[in-house]
Amino acid sequence: MVITARQADVTVITLIPNRSANGRQLKLFFLPLAAISLLIATFWTFMGAWVVLPFAGLEVGLLAFILHRVWLFNQRQQQITLKRDTIAIDDDEPAFASNCLLQRSETRLSIANSPAAEVDEVCLFDTAHRVELGGFLNNSDKQLVVTELKGEGLPVFLYVRADSSM
Missing domain, CATH: 2.30.29 (PH-domain like)
Incomplete structure (x- = not known):
């Protein structure tokens, strides 16, 4: 612009x-994805597949990092x-x-x-x-x-x- x-x-x-999403919209995108991913990983952890939990945490952390970089670029x-x-x-x-x-x-x-x-x-x-x-x-x-x-x-x-x- x-x-x-x-x-x-x-x-x-x-x-x-040009911004397709502001900071609030990025958070609204991130939070449901993170919650669903961690909910599924927690379920599988209780079912005995505990090795899923660290990878879900890595996935959520990587998504948070990428969205933060997008937000910085948009500023x-x-x-x-x-x-x-x-x-x-x-x-x-x-x-x-x-x-x-x-x-x-x-x-x-x-x-x-x-x-x-x-x-x-x-x-x-x-x-x-x-x-x-x-x-x-x-x-x-x-x-x-x-x-x-x-x-x-x-x-x-x-x-x-x-x-x-x-």
């Missing part, structure tokens, strides 16, 4: 992954603040939380296309930095980001990637 806010000479573009957000002289990029991904400040006069927009997608990769770069924008976005949202940044007057470099499947 791409959200753009403009005030005077400042434009803020916020990039957020990711990138914010691009375009001012008259600077472009600030704030990325709050837990593993790679970073802030980058680019000089607007030296900043270029790089768009990589591949045969499989209209927009494969969108980057902002200057002489010292290269930052990928919205790696978690779908193609239509990446195209929207490109449109917004072109509208801000950034110079564009377009290149086509060779198809790697051949």
Whole structure:
């Protein structure tokens, strides 16, 4: 999802992954599955097949871990603040939380296309930095980001990637 806010000479573009489920919905998905799995494992434990219980616990633990990672990914957000002289990029991904400040006069927009997608990769770069924008976005949202940044007057470099499947 791409959200753009403009005030005077400042434009803020916020990039957020498309979310099919929020945290509450993930819990409502997890709890019944975990309860059923542990209920069945407990039944078989009382029937004498005690070796089932650790594997059920492993299954529930793995499901909890995967759903937690999905939730963390869905919380990711990138914010691009375009001012008259600077472009600030704030990325709050837990593993790679970073802030980058680019000089607007030296900043270029790089768009990589591949045969499989209209927009494969969108980057902002200057002489010292290269930052990928919205790696978690779908193609239509990446195209929207490109449109917004072109509208801000950034110079564009377009290149086509060779198809790697051949």
